[in-house]
Amino acid sequence: MNKLLVPIDGSEVADRAIQTAISMCKKREQESHISLLHVVSTEAYPNVGVAGITANVDEAIRQEGEELLKSTMQKIDNKGIKIDAILIEGSPGKEICKYADENNYDLIVMGNRGRGAIKELFLGSVSKTVLNDTTCPVLVVK
Numbered sequence: 001m002n003k004l005l006v007p008i009d010g011s012e013v014a015d016r017a018i019q020t021a022i023s024m025c026k027k028r029e030q031e032s033h034i035s036l037l038h039v040v041s042t043e044a045y046p047n048v049g050v051a052g053i054t055a056n057v058d059e060a061i062r063q064e065g066e067e068l069l070k071s072t073m074q075k076i077d078n079k080g081i082k083i084d085a086i087l088i089e090g091s092p093g094k095e096i097c098k099y100a101d102e103n104n105y106d107l108i109v110m111g112n113r114g115r116g117a118i119k120e121l122f123l124g125s126v127s128k129t130v131l132n133d134t135t136c137p138v139l140v141v142k
């Protein structure tokens, strides 16, 4: 089986990564499986002080991540391909590598950039971490 892991953050580039993964799978005769993975970053708001407030922020961010996966699943045309959605909390780059490794994916398909603000960079910090740390083949989509 052909297992593709597509880490998504809601950016246009990540959407293109999904489209690339889908068209690759459609061209193959072999049964394929795509997993969309979103990591709810626990690094996003490290300094929100009071415990109760932190919990509310965490819940809101988690909710946003669930919504992202749900709306993405609804808008993609997945005829003939098995696609599932996974939500993990933690440090995005690290969790993507760990998930790919532990679950024996054949390929990671991800964007070179994401929702970050600095558009001049060729690689964002998440794609950079994944390229550095994973032993899984990676296809970087622009």
Ligand SMILES: Nc1ncnc2c1ncn2[C@@H]1O[C@H](COP(=O)(O)OP(=O)(O)OP(=O)(O)O)[C@@H](O)[C@H]1O
Binding pocket: 006, 007, 008, 009, 011, 013, 014, 017, 037, 038, 039, 040, 041, 092, 109, 110, 111, 112, 113, 114, 115, 116, 117, 118, 123, 124, 125, 126, 127, 128
């Ligand atoms: N939280 C996340 N969960 C899953 N995948 C992610 C996440 N963030 C980014 N990605 C994946 O990594 C790709 C590159 O995004 P990255 O975050 O590295 O760039 P950026 O947002 O432009 O830069 P930075 O986050 O360093 O400001 C995205 O297209 C997406 O495939």
Ligand SMILES: [Mg+2]
Binding pocket: 009, 114, 115, 116, 124, 125, 126
């Ligand atoms: Mg980013």
